Amino acid sequence: DAKTTQPNSMESNEEEPVHLPCNHSTISGTDYIHWYRQLPSQGPEYVIHGLTSNVNNRMASLAIAEDRKSSTLILHRATLRDAAVYYCILTPRGSGGSNYKLTFGKGTLLTVNP
Amino acid sequence: KAGVTQTPRYLIKTRGQQVTLSCSPISGHRSVSWYQQTPGQGLQFLFEYFSETQRNKGNFPGRFSGRQFSNSRSEMNVSTLELGDSALYLCASSLAGTSNTEAFFGQGTRLTVV
8 A cells, every 4th residue: 555654643723724744755656635524522523534536524624745756635724623633535436345544644633833 | 324233332341342332324325344453553444335235344353244235234242351452432424435535434432341
């Protein structure tokens, strides 16, 4: 499986944008990039995913580098509720069946200061 | 619509006993995956079921097993419990268990082995 690298921790102030980076230099052309987050004492929560183009949803934006070797999760206005561990995960396109799984790394612990 | 429901939320068992955990996926979802989360190892994939068939299995001993019923509900069983099995066990459901779909996680079952 292709590997992702994320900073161990990041800090942000409330109501400011947050850019969470993820490096995946060994990504294959058919890997999807997923982001999940885990709030304290809860199960992981889906945030966003994409393949090649930038993606937006109500929670966040995903900016994917042109060479796809890195991506950035953007929270436009951080709130205290966004304090969580953020995981960047690659899933091979077309994987389903015998190779479907999410491989979690250590993620980035985001602290949001009031 | 109702989310993923895991029962029980907390469990205390004695070493050597066995335990069964239950997961009810989101209605219509046919893929159910199980993960173990510990402070030392993080989130690790246990197995995935789709339409009552195990499609993928992680690197866990045979003491860890599971099954899925025709209504997509799933159970996982751990036999001959060891202290190291103390963990948060998370269940995730997705529509079809493919790389382009999101997974929805339950709150988890916190298992403590004494």
